[in-house]
Amino acid sequence: MTAVPERPDYLRVFLTFARNSLVREMIFRGNFIIDTISSMAWVLINLAFYTLIFRYTPMLGADTGWGKYQFFLFLATTLIVNSLVRGLFMENADEFGELIRTGNLDFVLLKPMDTQFLVSLNRIEWSALGNLVLGLLLLFYALGKVDYRPGPVQVVLYPLYIGCGVAILYSLMITLAASSVWLVRNQSLFNFWFYITNFSRYPMEIYRGDFGTPLRLFFTFIVPVLVVVNVPARLLVRPLAPQSVEDAVLPLFALVAAAGSLAASRWVFNRALVSYRSASS
Amino acid sequence: MRAASAWGHGLPGGREASAGDVAETMVASLRIWFVALRISVEERLVYRADFALSTLMRFLPIVTQIFLWWAVFEGIQTVGGGRETIRGYSYNDFIAYYLLTMLSRAFSSMPGLASGITRDIRDGTVKKYLIQPVDMLSFLLAYRVAHKLVYYAVAAGPFALVFFLCRGYFPGWPDPPVLAAYVASLVMAFLLGFFLEATIGMIGFWFLEVRSLLFVYMLFNFFLSGHMFPLDMLPGMWGDVVGALPLQYLAYFPTAVFLGKVSGADLAGGVCIQLAWVVFFITTARVAMARGLRRYSGYGG
Numbered sequence: 001m002t003a004v005p006e007r008p009d010y011l012r013v014f015l016t017f018a019r020n021s022l023v024r025e026m027i028f029r030g031n032f033i034i035d036t037i038s039s040m041a042w043v044l045i046n047l048a049f050y051t052l053i054f055r056y057t058p059m060l061g062a063d064t065g066w067g068k069y070q071f072f073l074f075l076a077t078t079l080i081v082n083s084l085v086r087g088l089f090m091e092n093a094d095e096f097g098e099l100i101r102t103g104n105l106d107f108v109l110l111k112p113m114d115t116q117f118l119v120s121l122n123r124i125e126w127s128a129l130g131n132l133v134l135g136l137l138l139l140f141y142a143l144g145k146v147d148y149r150p151g152p153v154q155v156v157l158y159p160l161y162i163g164c165g166v167a168i169l170y171s172l173m174i175t176l177a178a179s180s181v182w183l184v185r186n187q188s189l190f191n192f193w194f195y196i197t198n199f200s201r202y203p204m205e206i207y208r209g210d211f212g213t214p215l216r217l218f219f220t221f222i223v224p225v226l227v228v229v230n231v232p233a234r235l236l237v238r239p240l241a242p243q244s245v246e247d248a249v250l251p252l253f254a255l256v257a258a259a260g261s262l263a264a265s266r267w268v269f270n271r272a273l274v275s276y277r278s279a280s281s
Numbered sequence: 282m283r284a285a286s287a288w289g290h291g292l293p294g295g296r297e298a299s300a301g302d303v304a305e306t307m308v309a310s311l312r313i314w315f316v317a318l319r320i321s322v323e324e325r326l327v328y329r330a331d332f333a334l335s336t337l338m339r340f341l342p343i344v345t346q347i348f349l350w351w352a353v354f355e356g357i358q359t360v361g362g363g364r365e366t367i368r369g370y371s372y373n374d375f376i377a378y379y380l381l382t383m384l385s386r387a388f389s390s391m392p393g394l395a396s397g398i399t400r401d402i403r404d405g406t407v408k409k410y411l412i413q414p415v416d417m418l419s420f421l422l423a424y425r426v427a428h429k430l431v432y433y434a435v436a437a438g439p440f441a442l443v444f445f446l447c448r449g450y451f452p453g454w455p456d457p458p459v460l461a462a463y464v465a466s467l468v469m470a471f472l473l474g475f476f477l478e479a480t481i482g483m484i485g486f487w488f489l490e491v492r493s494l495l496f497v498y499m500l501f502n503f504f505l506s507g508h509m510f511p512l513d514m515l516p517g518m519w520g521d522v523v524g525a526l527p528l529q530y531l532a533y534f535p536t537a538v539f540l541g542k543v544s545g546a547d548l549a550g551g552v553c554i555q556l557a558w559v560v561f562f563i564t565t566a567r568v569a570m571a572r573g574l575r576r577y578s579g580y581g582g
Contacts, residue, residue, distance in 0.1 A: 034493045038500075045504050052514055056367045057356035064352070195341040202345060206352040215344075 008113050014121055021124040036130035043079060043134050050075065064205040070237045071203070072142035077233040078201055079135030081165040085173070087128030088166075092120050093173045097180035103279030116269050120174060139236075146237065154235040161232035161251070164258035168228050169197065171261035178265075178272035200225040203233075220250075224257040306414075313415055314423045321427030329435055337439040343379055343447075350375045368513040374540060376450040378511050380443065381536040386508060387436065388467045389474035389531035391425065395498070398482025399491050408579040418479060418570060425475055455539060462552055466535040469555045474531055476562035483566060486573025507533025513542070527558040 025032045054068040066074065096119050099105040108118050143150075150158070176193050199219050204226045207216035219226040231254040234247075242248035354365070354372045365371060370378065398421070401407045410417040444451075455463065481498055484491050503509060506528045515523055523529060534551055537543045543551055 034496070038493070038496050041496075041500055045500060045509075048504070049509055052510065053353055055516065056514070057353045058360055059356035060349070061352040062355045062359045191335055191338050195338055198342050198345055202349055202352075206348045208348075208351075212348055 010113070010117060013113065013117075017121055018124045022126055024123075025126050032127055035127035039127065040130045040134055043131055047075070047138075060203060061205050061208075064203060065238060066203050066205070067146075069142045069145040072138055073146070073236045074203060074229060074233040076135045076139035076142060077162070077165075077236070078229045079131055079138065081162055081169065081228055081232075082197075083128045083131035083135060084162070084166045085169045087125045087132070089120055089170050089173055090128075091123050091125050093177040095119075095122065096174070096177040100181050100276060101279065105276060106278055109273070115273060116174070116266065120170070143236070148237060148239075150236050151240070153240060157251075158232050158235050161235065161254060164254050165228035165232060167258040168224055168261045169200075171265035172196070172223070172225070175265045175268045178269045181272040181275050196223065197225055197228075200228045200230075204230045221253075224254075224261065227254045227257050309414065310416070310419065314419065317420050317423035318427040318430075321424045322431050326431060332432075333435050333439060336436045337442075339383070340439070340443045343376075343383070343443070346379050347376055368511070369542065370511055370513065373450045373452070375511070376447065377452065377540060378536055380447055380450070381539055382508050382532045384440070385467065385470055385532040385535045386506075387432065387440075388429070388535075389470040389506075391474050391478045394421070394425065394475065394478040395482035395495055396492070397421075398479065399485030399495075402485040402573075402577070403489055405579050407577065411574065411579070418566060421479065422475060429471065452540065455541060459538065459541065459544070459548070462548055463535060463539045466530070466538055466552060466555055469552075469559050470531055470535055472559045473527065473555065473562060476559065476566045477527065477531075479566040480562055480569055483569035483573050486569070486576055502528055502531065505529065506531040507536065511537070511542075513537075527562070530555045530558060 050071065051068075054071070058067060060066040060071060096105075099108065099119070105119075108115055111118060173193055196219075199215075204216055204220065207213065207219075207226075216226060227250065231251055234250075350372055353367075357367070358365070366374075407417065409415075410420070454460065481491075481495065484494065488494075505512075505523050505526060512520065512523055512529055512533045534543070534555060538548060538551070
């Protein structure tokens, strides 16, 4: 397009998307309530499992500092990041593969806005809000149970690193979704996403040994899913003073990783659009 | 419409069945059964590569479990006392437990069975079982057996590979009688899984929307069948309650048998209770279907 009359207001478009999604979900209110309750039930079951584990052990690993309530803080962080990713992007990434398969991506490409923005945020899943609330409740509950109090710096940094975590997971998800341009059937890929993020659900200290260390390095520096929860969660459970080189490097690396993942996913997304050949009828 | 009998269906014309008719019907049923089996086998083999890949992927969470439980046991050792087991399970037992529950679940999980039945009831597809000389439960069972057979054929590779790589976690092969009990409990886990889910699916005759109910069942199933952790870990009353439920026979029980956690009289008793649950749910599914079909009314073509 040669002449764009004015820059579209992205925020307003996003808010419209959010409102439309809410209206849509409110049409099927029963369904919305069931979705909310069922995802919260999964969380509660997981919580029960970890409570059970901590009946038997005081800590995950030797001297890692991840006691029961510290781990609950970790869990709360996982919940917050995951519910944001699910609420904002999950359904859209899922839909993206469908847009490619059916050729309906044509209609998105025609719109005078950034295609990645339109594809990524078209629909907001409001039922993820339940888990977000649950995550926040768990966060405050566990904060009341631990001795350590995070300072003002941590309080400021925590949301920032949550944002980084969301950015990293989003990038991974949209990259996988974009790859359906080349693969068409992407069911296994989404399972793959689920299994990869599975690694992000535990403190990185547990990946040790001949097999664990390479695994930890891989999922920290190559596919940075371990950074997603670990970096913000650590802010809440221990002083900022770094105890090792890794401790000092990691928060800085998280910023780089978030920016890098976004850039990489943008590149893959654009490559996918170039390879897209519609599906004419 | 006459209620379906154990293996078949009402004979056309409502006349009384003679011995010859019965034999003929039996042969016909078996033939239908084999056709259902063949269709399902062919259907499943279409996506075999995707299928083998996703089977291998399904073992990925085991990797995190290996590290998680290592950390748990490390944590236990820091407090002194040097306790090296949790309720009789060593670290190796835990890993073996998770691997074996995957195998139990390969037998007992019935993806889409209950929801498929309720869908058929809702959209009227169930009529075809009333018109055609095919008994719904037998057909679904044949379909499921085929589905599982193909699954084992394709999944045997990934399973063998992972179990071979993890052989160090296993205590070794159990004695032949225990192994026999293990195989029996796996087969019964399949039957129990099938008829339990079929029974739940039949609820669709009474309530049109059972999605949330199925979800609750899935949730309980995941937590209380022992898929998530060895049920021995549950404290006090919880353990007793879960021990009285049939869900534990879907994953926990076969695994515990293999690992030698249940033995002697407990083993024999457990196998008997499992069998009793299987019989119970076969009966319930049949009764529910017969009653449901009596209630059911289909219109149009």
